[in-house]
Amino acid sequence: MKVKNYYKNLPHKTIERLSQYRRALLICLENGKTHIFSHEIASIQHITPVQVRRDLMLIGYSGTLRKGYNIQDLIDVISNIIDDEAGIKAAVVGMGNLGRALLKYIRGKRHKLEVVVGFDTSEDKIGKQYNGITCYSLDDLDRVVKEKDIKLAILTVPAAYSNDVADKLVKAGIKGILNYTPKPIRVPDEVYLEEYDMITTLEKVAFYIKMHQEEEEEEQQHSHDA
Amino acid sequence: MKVKNYYKNLPHKTIERLSQYRRALLICLENGKTHIFSHEIASIQHITPVQVRRDLMLIGYSGTLRKGYNIQDLIDVISNIIDDEAGIKAAVVGMGNLGRALLKYIRGKRHKLEVVVGFDTSEDKIGKQYNGITCYSLDDLDRVVKEKDIKLAILTVPAAYSNDVADKLVKAGIKGILNYTPKPIRVPDEVYLEEYDMITTLEKVAFYIKMHQEEEEEEQQHSHDA
């Protein structure tokens, strides 16, 4: 029976929530708490306690009845699942406004997930340090990725270059890409790809604001009719 | 029969994809194309053509058999659904590294969705202009939000202040919040909330890199056994 890949079948959403649970748990631990109930975790994440318990069931973690979950234990269990033992090294590709902001933000946040270099094509940036991280030329991508065993790339180049740079990343042996470029990229199946577009999210918020507005208008109409 | 709120029941995911379709369509239009097939849209977004057609069916848009969809028409239809006629005004709250990067990025991208001001508490930033946008003191939130009819807030303050500032935004009458802070905030039901955490996404990518690694190790094991 497979043991190692047991967690492979966890729902994607559960993986996301595990990361969020851990972040919340770390804060609770700092505040001196030792145990936590499913409804407390749920409240922080504004989800239901059932969902929390179900996620924890899926990873096979058990709490204590009427006492809740041991925070340190749970952090360790989650870390064992989502963290790579040897740690995963990442690169920020495209050290512009967003790239530098991200670099600064991520730096030092996670023990097993570290941004170790940046890449850019601008002479102004190549060779410079940002938050203690060296920016290399994109021409050195292959070499640096291999030398430093970088597996993850955060893509923040101008949209026009997304695909070109993505191809280079794949060739260099990158295993996962987080694409913040508004242009969807194409990568082989064995490279894990996650894309996020801020405009889309923003437009979604705007849409639901609009919907809510229209609902209210309609309600007013009704009360006027009555 | 309700007409105005017909689109209220569209799946959330469809709304997201509509925004993405439009972005892709705008690029196609610029390139001089007039018509597009569902499989072309699908290929850009790396989803299936069926999903594209299903989404378009849901919004009641019809293409031409064997000719595809009229790009300009479709853009207009999507815009009619997701854009607010009067336009929605947004504020960036917390003009730090991320806030300024976002402001610069969003500026001028969409006709009906505009960032019109920034807010901060730092004396260094209050009164300054960033990309032509004035940064106001958080103390002026109520006044400015009302004066300029701002409905959407992009929250990029330090995590420690997320909740405080969110409360103020709600009191000021903001209708939707996009929270980039790693701390989930609580808002009343009538305020639409979208949260996004980069660390979570990053950890998700790292997790699937790890999983893929372990799968490969196992395969090697097997071929060794055989």
Next chain:
DNA sequence: AATTTTATGTTATTTTTTTAACAAAACTTG
């Protein structure tokens, strides 16, 4: 000691989202 309360863990159900199946129409080709 019996009863009530509070939480967990699991199975069942519902909802949401994606994918598949296929009929119908328009064009192409032999």
Next chain:
DNA sequence: CAAGTTTTGTTAAAAAAATAACATAAAATT
């Protein structure tokens, strides 16, 4: 012009995710 191909639009099925239901046990209360 008949047969085949392509592409849409829709209904049906499957898969994924969230929610509900509930049995169980520890602690608190009566």
